[in-house]
Amino acid sequence: MKTKFKALTILSMTAVLALTAVGCGSASDNSASGDASKTSGKKLVLMTSADYPPYESHKTDGGTDEIVGFDIDIAKAITKDLGYDLEVKDVDFNGLLPALQAKQADFVMAGMTPKPERLQNADFSDIYYEAxxxxxxxxxxxxxxxxxxxxxxxxxxxxxxxxxxxxxxxxxxxxxxxxxxxxxxxxxxxxxxxxxxxxxxxxxxxxxxxxxxxxxIEQTEAAGSAIAFPKGSAITADFNKELKKLKDSGELDTLIKKWFDTNK
CATH class of the missing domain: 3.40.190.10 (Periplasmic binding protein-like II)
Structure with missing residues (x-):
């Protein structure tokens, strides 16, 4: 959720412009409609705070370190269906929205609630889980x-x-x-x-x-988790469509049972 020699000037400017156009992931390459048919082979960067199991945490096995969890499984399912490759980065929680605003990430998932103060700086998906x-x-x-x-x-x-x-x-x-x-x-x-x-x-x-x-603690208002995006992101609508598919198909319930073990 990125001139001493005149002969090199044009090449340097070209490289900078190319990097600026690419951004942190691939969403900026797509049209404002967020057409998923144009995303094949592209990459999105997800930033999270991987100290929040079962939403996200580090899994170490045989010398490898992988970020896993409920949010990660949802992100993988959505990006796979939309034709994106996914890169996951671990950041301290309080740095997630600033990183999103700086366009160092395409989206953020960290059990995050779309409170009014956050809505001033980011767009959010529909709620996908309440706790x-x-x-x-x-x-x-x-x-x-x-x-x-x-x-x-x-x-x-x-x-x-x-x-x-x-x-x-x-x-x-x-x-x-x-x-x-x-x-x-x-x-x-x-x-x-x-x-x-x-x-x-x-x-x-x-x-x-x-x-x-x-x-x-007795709740006075709903506290649900949603996906955060940069303001005006082209992929928010597509993610909402995929979240609805996950809910309607029962796959989201399967992931909830997997990670929260709601039968216990």
Missing amino acids: KETIVSKKGSNLKTPADIKGKKVGVQLGSIQEGEAKKMEGLQIVSLNKIGDIIQELKAGRIDAAIIEDTVAKGYTAANTDLEFNT
């Missing part, structure tokens, strides 16, 4: 509601929806960090008292750290 916020704490700490964490040190991911929600709560000592894994380590070390983390992500971290627990 809830939770309070993660050490077992037995009895920190279950926003009232319980008043006056406590609470960890959130920098630039996230959870950081924004924490700032609305009264009396919190907010500790903003780049990575969810760092927040969990701070919690386990006792340097923070609790963390506000999305439920599907909290499930994974508490399963891997049995000394921790999570409690769901």
